[in-house]
Amino acid sequence: MQFIQRNRKTRDFHQAKWNEPVIFELHQSGEKGVEVPPVHDKVVETIGDGISAIPKSMQRKSKPNLPEIGQARVLRHYLRLSQETLGSDFNVEIGQGTCTMKYIPKVNEMLTRNPKMMELHPLQPEETVQGMLEVFYNLDLCMREISGMDYFSFQPSSGTQALFTMASIVRKYHEQRGEGEKRNEIITTIFSHPSQAATAAVKGYKIITLHPDENGFPDIEKLKEVVSVRTAGFVVANPEDTGIFNPKIKEFTQIVHDAGGICYYDQANANGLLGITRAKEAGFDMCFFNLHKTFAAPHMCGGPATGALGVTEELKEFLPVPIVEYKDGKYSLQYDLKNSIGKVRAFHGVAQTVLRSYAWIRSLGPDGLKEVAKIAVLNNNYMYHKVINIQGASAPYVKGHRLEQVRYSFEQLTSETGITTEDIQRRMTDFGLHYWTSHHPYIVKQPFTLEPTESYSKQDLDEYISALEQISQEAYENQSEILNAPQNSTIHKLVEEDYLDNPEKWCISWRSYLKKSKVKNHV
Template sequence: MQKINREHKVRNFHQAKWDEPIIFELHNSGERGVSLPKVECEIVECVGDGVSALPASLIRKSAPELPEISQNRVLRHYLRLSQETLGAAFNVEIGQGTCTMKYSPKVNEEIAASPKMTELHPLQDESTVQGLLEVTHKLDLCMREISGMDYFSFQPGSGTQSLFTMASIVRAYHESKGEGDQRDEIITTIFSHPSQAATAAVKGYKIITLYPDKDGFPDLEKLKEVVSERTAGFVVANPEDTGIYNTRIKEFTKVVHEAGGVCYYDQANANGLLGITRAKEAGFDMCFFNLHKTFSTPHACGGPATGALGVVAKLKQFLPGPIVEKQGNQYILNSDLKHSIGKVRSFQGVPQMIVRAYAWIRSLGAEGLKDVAEIAVLNNNYLYHHILKIRGASAPYIKGQRLEQVRYSWEQLTRETGVSTDDISRRMADFAHQYWTSHHPYVVPEPFTLEPTESTSKSDLDEYIASLTHIAKEAYENPEKVKNAPYNSSIHRVDEQDYFDNPEKWAITWRSYLKKVKEVEKIRS
């Protein structure tokens, strides 16, 4: 038997590949996973057949076209699909920079899956959901302590929705002062997430973008030039998506406040800041945290997640209502917000995320949260130190330490070998690694963005570094090998045509897919 060299960090990995149809194609008429017993006559006489009492408008004219399939084939189908997926619980996950894939304790999943949570209904009376309201209020108090803000809403379902909510609050605030038409400009930075500019633009604001000064930081002098009586607000991420932390941020918020603007803070990712610095002391009027980044809840496909939105006292009346407050020994839903922008999401957001985040915070405590930040920064700088040793890799703009993530560049490697960051992304899948490039605009050429978080061990980091080093070496010695990757993944290459940008090629449901297939066949015939 051949002995495996465990000192060699590059894994010999091959992902399972199944020629697996989607579940609708596995349909076999009459096949069942579970056979239900016939309802006894006594029960029917007592409660009816369960259908005839329904209003006619609620009764379907025909049964839903669901796949009919046996239990063992359902199990086989989904297990096969799971084998074709790379995920945070399966591989060393540090390659989703700005998205923060950290380990989520499984005990928190057990709590969220408890019948005490899953059997709640959003229309229940407040008196029957005191436990959940208490947890929500206590998470609010935790967030206040972490950020310095005075009140929180957990309605927004994502960071982008939180940014949209904050832009809405900025507009409502200025309108309440009679300056809504006058103040029509939002200032942001080129390094910040595109959602900051996009959400403000959706609210009708003109966007002014600050570029780096000679030292690589957002240009403070340029801010002083563009700020005016037309300034509605200033929105920024800090650290920004490249990993740069602006230590002069309080000077920026001071300039904007002196002009009458509102400062709001994208803290979607606060892994490097917990217990170290707060939005309040940096001069911000609002901030948000993504519970699905910093506070270890699932991303949930960017939808059923939570952007926890905090404001200072003067903006409380503009929050989306209701907010949870304590009144005596009871917890209530307070809708008495004079200038509320209204709901941004149904009911109170996603309670399972609130419970998971609260459990995570309580398990760590104040000292533990600070440990999270310190370990995340340590891990990131260890990674930073070693990646800059790889031939062809660099980290543009600021030199020296970064915070919790870095947007690196393969510009030199691409120039010298023709291998792009997308090629390397596909090759990384051959070693069971996820790898993210960047969102647009590409302010860093041939980018790749990494964030190890506090979850990653030194051994994990060494494995990831070894894989990147191995692929960079391949790029210089045999670039075609990297360009034609992946070889060990479940899918060889994704057809990179215009599918993502062409709605005519989208099929959100099985029914729409069949309809489009028929349309194509009709055209071809």
């Protein structure tokens, strides 16, 4: 076997492997983590036993189905799991394209861990949370300046839910105008996030998808062909998930407006736009930002996230309630929006996420936000010119500068070596790095999407690029290194199965696992 010299820029990495079971399998009957003392007699005399006051309909008929396990074993369990996990604080997290994985300032994390924040409750009287309501209100003002919108809601719990909320506003808007039945189509683009089409479809809309022209831009001539009196709205990401910015976006929104439609903007990919362009000037009626991406709050494995949703004055009355307003020296939650779509989640928003993002914006100021965009674009274009020179790699469509990310392709490498982008994905973990094969469908063949953000140094970028260079060399000279990967990770190559595509094999909880696997004698 030919030996390939390891590139000195990459790290000698081997991840800890514990073969750790799920916590339910660590259950031992009678083992205790905390022994809860009985209620003192004087407490019972004063306030009761704490249980009998609960309505019978809300009392459990049996104890919760939780594992019994001691504190020391719980600690070891979660520490071992943490050693088997890659994350943005652990490795160079460039490979999660479109997700804007950046450094989360730890001073902001300290803010959210303040007991005054940790103990907030959404049902507290307004007079006891004036400080937090002020933060919500001030972040609203900041987001207005960044986007040009007139009002913001922080109620949506994700970017996808923000898209669903905007689709709901589109429907309510046309219903109020007596056109709800007639306007039954939403136009989007193939390189926008799949959630755009999905959320509009959930609202009952027919989806019309624009494909790119030869340069990768949404085809404006196709838009002119499909827009009609049936058009309810147009939703798009710009830049799209390719990193290509559409310079004619104002023409797109004008065409849709002329037909009577609403234009709403997926700004999850906003990291290269801060202080440069705004949704208002591009002609949009609504937009959203992911606070858990662009505005330096963590993703946290799907939550708690926030899709900050902004609208123009005309659409304010349709926002989900409540919104925060300031009047007569007091902050309050206002519910009296005439045509509100109602609520999209139980409470107003994730206070800790809002605080993190507000602190990040205030620490940077307008000049700092613009600097974030400049560095993100600089990093991305440095990486772009390095990656397209790797043997077998390319960046389809328009050549030259990209914005904050790029959707690359290893189609040439695959055709010449048989090594696929999924093979490369597994091999990247041997370097302690993450690599994402992008959204389906694979319009870009053998894709991978990289987004370096502003958080990474030139040395970080070079480390990631060097790993790709070495893997490309292996693909052409020593394929066994890739085909047997991962070798230094917690797991090795998975057997090809239909787990992700077969709902009968999905187990999103321990209870569903027990039901589907028919495992007996467990908790």
